Every structure is written in C-alpha cells, then in structure tokens.
Amino acid sequence: MELPVLSNTFMRLPVPHESGPLTDDGLLLPLAKKRNPHPQCYCWSQLxxxxxxxxxxxLGFADFQRAKSVCSSWQSVSRNSQPNNQIPWMIRFPKGNDPDHNYCLLFNPEEKYNMYKTPKLGNDFSKSFCVATYRSWLLMQPQYEYMHDHQFNLYILHLLTGERINLPAFKTYYGLTCPILWIDEKTEDHLVIGMAGEDYAVSFKKGDKSWRQIPTLSGIEECFSMVFKDHKLYCLNYAKLKIFDFSGDTPLRVFKTSVSGCLHQPSIGVVMRLPGEIPGKDRRVAHFKNNVVVNLAGDVLIAECHRPCFSNIWEFKIHKMLGNNEWERVVSLGDEAILLDLGITVLAKDLLGIKSNSIYFSTAYSFFEDQYDKNEIFIFNLDSNKVELPHRFVSSSYPRSRSRWFLPSFKRE
Known part of the structure; x- marks a missing residue:
C-alpha cells in the first residue's frame, strides 16, 4: 500500500489524507511507481x-525505504544493509479518544515540509499513551480513566506495521514509572523494566508468564531516570547513580557513585498566582528534571534541566562522570546530539536534519495538569544556549497533542 505523502509548500499546508496509510513494506513509494520509457537504455535492477x-x-531511513521499493533486486540487497537510523523523527499522538483518529503523524527533519500518517493502530490506541520507545516500537500504557482497580494492561506496538505484543496485567497505584523498553527486531525478544512503586522495580521479558520484582535493584528508591544500553541499566536518583549488568540470568550491581556534589537539589517553594489567573489553570512552577545519558563512547552524562518559575525558558547543565564521586562540567557535546527521551547520544556530524551539540527533548507540565496530554518537543542548542522549535508551522497545523522524539527503524523480511 502506498503512503500519502503530505507534501506542501511553505505557503500552503495540506489537509491530512484519509486513505492509503503508511506501512513498513510500502513506505515512501514514489520511486517505485516511475516507469522507464526506454528499458533498452539501462536497467537499474542489474546494478x-x-x-x-x-x-x-x-542512506537515511526515509531514502532507504524509498530505494528498497524500486525493484525486487534492490529489496534483496537492502536485507543485508544497515541504513542510517541516527536522525530523530517527531511523532505526534492523537488528541482525545476518538477511535477514528487512532493514528500518529510523523515528521522527518530531513524533509522539512512533509508529514506522514501511520496506519490506524487499533481501538485501544487512542485510550492509551506512550511511556517509552525503542526504534519504531512503542510501549503503551492505558489512560487512568480506562482502568479498573488500578490494573495496568500494557502492550508493545510497532508503529509502522501495527504488530502488537500484549503484556500481562499487574496492579499498582501509579502505573509503570521510569519505563524502559528494549526489543530485538529480528527475534522480537523484548525486555520491559520500570518502577512499580517508589522502592521496587519490576521487569518482564519474552518467555515470562508474569511480571517479576527485581530484588537486586533494591536501594534505588525515588529513581527518576533510567537508561538501558548494551545490557546495562543506569539508575539515577537525587543521591546516587547505580549501574546494573543484565547480561546474565540475574541482574548484578556493578557500580555505585554519589551525584549529590554535582546536581542541584530542588526545594519546595511557594507558587504564586498572577493577577487574573484562574486557580489551578496554567500555573507555572519551577521545574527540575535530571536525566542520565550514555554517549557513544560509553561515558555517563547527567543532563540537569531547569525551568524557572513563571518562565518558558529551559536551562541545561551537563556533567560527565570521571570516576567514583568525581564529575566535571561539560560545555560541548562536539559532533554528537543528546536524545533526552532515550538517554543516548547520536553522531550528528555532516547529517542533514539533526544538529550537533544540541539536546532533543520533550517536556510536560505537572502530573495534576494531565502531563500526558500537554507536552511539547524542543531542541536546545548548546552553542547559542537557546531553545529552538522544530518547524512549528508544520506541527501546529494538525490536531495532535502529545509528541516526542524517536529513532525510526523497520522490520526486516
């Protein structure tokens, strides 16, 4: 099936097309539809x-999908190739729970004026929100109004194919916090980790029949940031950074260090109301968020995020771990960029669509103001120390709400 490319000029934005959804096999097909009027002159399939x-x-993700759709021989070669998946795309989720709008819109920074539409993702999709991503896979958690007795029915969903992996239900008051999703795209082995309370973590992997509490992760109370990379889990709270090795049958703690010397400790302050402001509406409070990040070299970074009271301006400080209880301030990421939602860096040098020495992040207002329905996405440039908007004229033209950055991928045949 062919993808409706929502092409446009800067002056005229298109209306989203309702037919021909985006699929993994038929993504971006315009090259495949072209016919050679003189086949005797050349044959691209014989290169x-x-x-x-x-x-x-x-090739980047979009061009790779176009190229592999040209002919069967090109598609065969594509199975042994590794496209460049380092450019983050923007995903915009549906607003409300209308079953007729249970699809997402995708924006590729390489194609400044185009947005793409996914296939419809099931009746449950508009009643859920995405809590984690891994490549083109989403970890979905039901919205609170659609749950019974605090029972959470999470599932994993492939953004382009609609393939779904249901996870066992479990009971907890707040749901899964600091969630981690990892999946092998060939075997579909998967691992989900998260905090089911303030003082204990749970996990589920392919082959398990129920969620398991992880005893070796005790002592990570009030953990607010976790990253999983190369079979290691990095857990951060206000006092400690702990690293666990998941390469064996049982997770083992391999490292612990203090972070209290480099991180700002937020204090509870008084929230004032501006004249004419409606109580409980649009109150701006000081916001602190610290994220653990693992860069391409395997170094551990902490991105300290701060938005002052009554301000829309975000401030960032980055610290790099040198050793046990030793940290240094980092003023430049060099040729890399941080994808804050994923807790990783990617190489941005000489790549169209991504800016080096920048932080790609999404943000949300407070939990009580429905944080999963009001977040926005931004780019913080460390060279200028300014927040940039990712083509707001495109993203604001469609009735979507929640957004986040992700790294797209495709399923191999």
Missing part, C-alpha cells in the same frame, strides 16, 4: 549488489 549496498549503507 552490482556490492555497489548498491555501499549506497544503501549511506
């Missing part, structure tokens, strides 16, 4: 496979 693979390995 050497090693030459094609060199080209495929240099």
């Amino acid at each position: 050497p496979s090693d030459l094609l693979q060199l080209v495929f390995d240099r």
Whole structure:
C-alpha cells in the first residue's frame, strides 16, 4: 500500500489524507511507481549488489525505504544493509479518544515540509499513551480513566506495521514509572523494566508468564531516570547513580557513585498566582528534571534541566562522570546530539536534519495538569544556549497533542 505523502509548500499546508496509510513494506513509494520509457537504455535492477549496498549503507531511513521499493533486486540487497537510523523523527499522538483518529503523524527533519500518517493502530490506541520507545516500537500504557482497580494492561506496538505484543496485567497505584523498553527486531525478544512503586522495580521479558520484582535493584528508591544500553541499566536518583549488568540470568550491581556534589537539589517553594489567573489553570512552577545519558563512547552524562518559575525558558547543565564521586562540567557535546527521551547520544556530524551539540527533548507540565496530554518537543542548542522549535508551522497545523522524539527503524523480511 502506498503512503500519502503530505507534501506542501511553505505557503500552503495540506489537509491530512484519509486513505492509503503508511506501512513498513510500502513506505515512501514514489520511486517505485516511475516507469522507464526506454528499458533498452539501462536497467537499474542489474546494478552490482556490492555497489548498491555501499549506497544503501549511506542512506537515511526515509531514502532507504524509498530505494528498497524500486525493484525486487534492490529489496534483496537492502536485507543485508544497515541504513542510517541516527536522525530523530517527531511523532505526534492523537488528541482525545476518538477511535477514528487512532493514528500518529510523523515528521522527518530531513524533509522539512512533509508529514506522514501511520496506519490506524487499533481501538485501544487512542485510550492509551506512550511511556517509552525503542526504534519504531512503542510501549503503551492505558489512560487512568480506562482502568479498573488500578490494573495496568500494557502492550508493545510497532508503529509502522501495527504488530502488537500484549503484556500481562499487574496492579499498582501509579502505573509503570521510569519505563524502559528494549526489543530485538529480528527475534522480537523484548525486555520491559520500570518502577512499580517508589522502592521496587519490576521487569518482564519474552518467555515470562508474569511480571517479576527485581530484588537486586533494591536501594534505588525515588529513581527518576533510567537508561538501558548494551545490557546495562543506569539508575539515577537525587543521591546516587547505580549501574546494573543484565547480561546474565540475574541482574548484578556493578557500580555505585554519589551525584549529590554535582546536581542541584530542588526545594519546595511557594507558587504564586498572577493577577487574573484562574486557580489551578496554567500555573507555572519551577521545574527540575535530571536525566542520565550514555554517549557513544560509553561515558555517563547527567543532563540537569531547569525551568524557572513563571518562565518558558529551559536551562541545561551537563556533567560527565570521571570516576567514583568525581564529575566535571561539560560545555560541548562536539559532533554528537543528546536524545533526552532515550538517554543516548547520536553522531550528528555532516547529517542533514539533526544538529550537533544540541539536546532533543520533550517536556510536560505537572502530573495534576494531565502531563500526558500537554507536552511539547524542543531542541536546545548548546552553542547559542537557546531553545529552538522544530518547524512549528508544520506541527501546529494538525490536531495532535502529545509528541516526542524517536529513532525510526523497520522490520526486516
């Protein structure tokens, strides 16, 4: 099936098309529909496979999907290629619980004026919100008004194919906080980790029949940021950073260090109301959020985020771990960019669509103001120390609400 490319010029924005949803196999097909009026002159399908693979390995996600759809021989070569998946896309989720709008809109920064529409993702999708991503997979958690007795029915969903993996239900008052999703895109082995309370963590992996409490993760009370990379789990709270090794059958703690010397400790202050402001509406409070990040070299960073009271301006400080209880201030990321929602960095040098020495992040207002329905996404440039909007004229033209950055991928045949 073909994807409706929502192409437009800057002066004229399109209306979202309701037919021909985006699918993984048929993503971005305009090249495939072109016909060669003189087939005797050349035959693209007979290009050497090693030459094609060199080209495929240099393509971004969107161009790779176009190229593999040209002919069967190109698609065959694509199976052994590794496209460049380092450019973050923006995903915008539906607003409300209308079953006719249970799809997402995708924005590729490489294509400044285009947005794409996913296939419809099931009746449950508009009644859920995304709490974590891994490539094109989403970890979905039901909205509170659609739960019974605090029972959470989470599921994993592939954004492009609609494939769904249901997870066992479990009971907890706040749901899964600091959630982590990891999945092997070939075997579909998956791992979900999160805090089910303030003082204990749970996990579920393929083959388990129920959620398991992780005893070795005791002592990470009030954890507010976790990253899973290369089979290691990084857990951060206000006092400690702890690292656990998940490569074996049982997670083992391999490192612990203090972070109290480098992080700002927020205090509870008084929230004032501006004249004419309606109580409980649009109150701006000082916001602190610290995120653990693992860069390409495996170094541990902490991104300290601060938004002052009554301000829309975000401030960032980055600290790098040197050793046990030793941290240094980082003023530049060099050729890398931080994807804060994922807790990783990507190489941004010489890549169209992503800015080096920048932080890609999404933010939300307080829990009591429905944080899952009012968040926005931004880019913080460390060179200018300013927040940039990602083509607001595009994203604001569609009736969507929640948004976040993610790294797209596709399922191999």
